[in-house]
Amino acid sequence: MGDNRVVLVTGAGRGIGKEIALKFAKNNYDVSVNYRSKTDELDELKKEIEKNGVKCALVQGDVANFEEAERIVNETVEKLGKIDVLVNNAGITKDGLLMRMSKDDFEKVLDINLIGTFNVTRNVIPLMIKQKSGRIINISSVVGVVGNAGQTNYSASKAGIIGFTKSLAKEVASRNILVNAVAPGFIATDMTSVLSDSVKENINNQIPLRKMGTAEDVAKVVSFLASEDSSYITGQVINVDGGMVM
Numbered sequence: 001m002g003d004n005r006v007v008l009v010t011g012a013g014r015g016i017g018k019e020i021a022l023k024f025a026k027n028n029y030d031v032s033v034n035y036r037s038k039t040d041e042l043d044e045l046k047k048e049i050e051k052n053g054v055k056c057a058l059v060q061g062d063v064a065n066f067e068e069a070e071r072i073v074n075e076t077v078e079k080l081g082k083i084d085v086l087v088n089n090a091g092i093t094k095d096g097l098l099m100r101m102s103k104d105d106f107e108k109v110l111d112i113n114l115i116g117t118f119n120v121t122r123n124v125i126p127l128m129i130k131q132k133s134g135r136i137i138n139i140s141s142v143v144g145v146v147g148n149a150g151q152t153n154y155s156a157s158k159a160g161i162i163g164f165t166k167s168l169a170k171e172v173a174s175r176n177i178l179v180n181a182v183a184p185g186f187i188a189t190d191m192t193s194v195l196s197d198s199v200k201e202n203i204n205n206q207i208p209l210r211k212m213g214t215a216e217d218v219a220k221v222v223s224f225l226a227s228e229d230s231s232y233i234t235g236q237v238i239n240v241d242g243g244m245v246m
Helices: 016-028 040-050 066-080 102-130 152-175 197-205 215-226
Strands: 006-009 030-035 056-060 085-088 135-141 177-184 239-242
Touching: 006 016, 006 066, 006 177, 006 215, 016 030, 016 085, 016 102, 030 040, 030 066, 040 056, 056 066, 056 197, 066 102, 085 102, 085 215, 102 152, 102 177, 135 152, 135 215, 152 177, 177 215
Parallel strands: 006 030, 006 085, 030 056, 085 135, 135 177, 177 239
Antiparallel strands: none
8 A cells, every 4th residue: 555645536536527637646546447338538537637646546437326336436445555535526417497307317316416425425434433533524515505597406415415425424524534624616627627618608607706716616615624724623614616606
């Protein structure tokens, strides 16, 4: 087992998860990159992570399935020796007005975003209790705080993550395990890059800082919550949203 701390990031193949994985690598962590579907970009990401002189394990698995979540955790420990930090980032959207939303679309979003967070955390917690230390950082969203039309499923899943975070923080604080949530606002990603200029302008007008955030903005806060600088912070939700929700 190496001296490096180890982080497991779920849904780390692209977007915010990928940026979080890279940020931890730069901070000298060995990184377990969980993903659901294999892409060519994953091998590139592994190389990019390893350029920092750290180890990287690519671990396939669907967090919505409890047995697969257990395997993701076990495989991470087999390959990297332990788990010091868990970042529950895996998530999907299936937007639509409630009156037209199928039961399947509602359940799928909760299965991955909320149940997935439970599944992986449930399998990591015994390890952290045994080692008497750990950090769990759950990626929520500002829509989990204030809601958003057309996203009842996503908002419910992200609000659920906030309640989960606060309750778990109370359960494990005495074991030196800190649990916090990060709630991004509008973040510039592949999904937002296809929006028209007028839609982007409309979004920016809702943000006091007048611009969308970047995946790196989120990664920096996650990195802070995993560091010793945050050793007296637990059960909190930190909005990374340019002042959108105050």
